[in-house]
Amino acid sequence: MIIPIRCFSCGKPLAHLWQDYLSHIKAGKTPKKAMDELGVERYCCRSVFLGNADLADIIGRFRKG
């Protein structure tokens, strides 16, 4: 949906790193390398990045129920 503000498990703030993560990926880096460079170390936080599908802008075009 949209990147969570914090890691679900440990509570580390993550959302501010999402755009940097995307630009690293765009530059051809692997997710592992991108997350290592952003200091996302624990696997709970890494799963938040790997599992996120950014659909908010698509859903935003439709009316809320």
Place this chain on the structure above:
Amino acid sequence: MTDAGKEEEKEAEGFKMKAELVSKKFTTSTYLLKGVTPAFINSIRRAALSLVPTLAIEEVEFVKNSSPLYDEFIAHRLGLVSLKTDIDSYEVPPEDVDPREFAKYHVAFKLSAKGPGMVKASGLTFSDPKIKPIYPETPIVNLLEGQELEFTGIAVMGLGKEHSKWSPGHIFYKNVPELKVKNPKAENASSVANSCPRGLLKVESGKLIVDEKKLFECTLCGACAEAFPDVIELSFKEDEFLFSIDNFGQLKDAEIFKKAMEALDSKFKELSKAV
């Protein structure tokens, strides 16, 4: 002297605690604590997680919201935004007091935005200019053409035991490893070196040695000593710990330490009065 007697003498000398900064990576700082027990630092850890006060957004009132997300969804996201906390000017409201009544318990904020564009945490304006989001780039919601968002609300001082949004950081510790090579000239030196998943062991001019620079990276997994008990001896120091704080940013490391110990101290004082 009996063992118990020695133990008492040791205690009479008092703890000789030492702390030094070992490493700082991104938001995580690691300190080497000497002369402490696991029970002691675990109580600091628990106090830091649940008893150190910080600011977090607690109530949001929406005026307009035609964004893709529901009111409660946005309110929840705002609650998780970490705020720079001025620990000296604010305090935690007692249970029976409305935090809106006194300025020392809360800080008001507002935001209004029109699409298109990303609403970021930097768009929040607080009534106290000292309070601001630590990560201004935090995305709240993306507004498309014609969508509007307007709300007001308050951030309240609180404790991590009520909700983890008020926790100042993530805290963990581990033992300091003691890794000894009993037989540095073992024939199978290279396979012993390869047995360590963290690469702590290396072979230099035919001798198996421990890479001292990497020693603190040891997780005490025991893979080396288990596979080659005649070459490697692995143990850990009883009274030394690597104490790490992954700081979420509201407070400084020293403030977290200090406030945690103050919280523990006041609990002990309360107990000693009650006994």
